[in-house]
Amino acid sequence: MNRRGRAVEGSALPRWVFVPAALGSLLFLAPLAGVLSRVDWANFLPLITSESARAALLLSLKTATASTVCCLVLGIPMALVLARSDFPGLRALRSIVLLPLVLPPVVGGLALLYALGRRGLFGAWLSDLGITIAFTTVAVVIAQTFVSLPFLVLSLEGSLRSAGRRYESVAATLGAGPGRVLLRVTLPLVAPGLVSGGVLAFARALGEFGATLTFAGSLQGVTRTLPLEIYLQRETDPDAAAAMSLLLVVVAVVVVIAVRGRRLNLS
């Protein structure tokens, strides 16, 4: 009787599901509590506003923004192709898009190095043209784009599939060309998916560490993003590392909440 009553209320979940779900949440919350417990609150502000910390945060925000833009420019067309076209090898392409998600970041960094490094497959050729990528901010953006692109592509592809093609067909029968349909119908329809995919990509870029360390190096203001600064500071100053870890968490949470909030208002 009681159970049936609950089911009618709309919560059709068996109660036991909540136990592992709660444990899973604890797995996220426990490390966060750990960081909070280690922060030296008295010196928190000086620690996160030191010259090196500010340089790292600024660089992280700039590179994550740049790589999110790259993800949008490259990822929207990729998602459209994956969701709306059909040609041999499409499934293989989808698997390749997933690759950066399953690769350890260090491997991604090495792969980028072998491709774009000074002696790399394509890098040697770029080097002859006088273009070097390693040790520059561009290398950081490439590494971040590499790891965060799948988040945008997959999230947008999902939205495109669930949005269906009905409105697009109608627009086409009313005489709109493919370009017009894309810009006026398709993309506005999947705007929420685009935003959440972009946020995920930004957050992933902000946290990028392994590929950057391997491919771009680590120099204050040029390639040393906040995760690399944390990694370095913990060698000598665990308090600074803990403070900056919290800062990174806060920045990520603020970004997610800000966009989430906007999305709720939109829909």
Add this chain to the structure above:
Amino acid sequence: MTIRPLLALVAAGTVLTACGSSGTAGTSSTTTSAQARTLTVFAAASLQTTFTEIGRQFEDANPGVTVTFSFAGSSDLVTQISEGAPADVFASADEANMTKVTDQSLTAAGAVDFAANVLEIVTPAGNPAGIASFADLAEPDVKVVVCAEQVPCGSATKSVEDFTGVTLTPVSEESSVTDVLGKVTSGEADAGLVYVTDVTSAGNQVTGVEFPESSHAVNTYPIAALEDAADADLAAEFVTFVGGAEGQQVLQDAGFGAP
């Protein structure tokens, strides 16, 4: 009815212990009979080759003993030891990190210096940029990679800079000496500053350039048995073995100097 939630709880608990057990496998293996004894050694990353060899020799000399290693940056190891990681012996790549452990009274006896290491310039094989001296590293078109000042090889680099008056403008300041070596072996950098032993272990992938000023930044490696060692005698024996003839021979072959 009430059994189901309970079952779920048990199942979830099992999953959690299963997830966690891989991390604690190292400790649970110390269920010793008198014969089988296990020693866990936390050693600096730069000791990986030599200590693996010394560990093998120690096992040969002490039948029934198994030596397991955890190699990482010295400061990482210090953090792990401070947080209660199950280590019996700690070998550090510098005195500063060993001091952090002794200051917390985590060692069984005082630390013993067992090796020394100096810096050497490392270049890609054949030295394409033609680096011949420490001063050459400051040339504007030379891409040099060094360790950041926060890590031992970086503070040694700083000492040499201070002594010579040559200021380097590196393209990258890495967190570990292996990262510096990686940037050089891959050809991204023209030169880097690493330890003599790193140049030796990298073999013909690199060309080393010794420089006399390196003697002004000698890095000393201390080792100590830890207070919480599961087998205190075995831990002390290993420390003695590293300082003994066999251990010293392995270290010397790899390019380490006497402490």
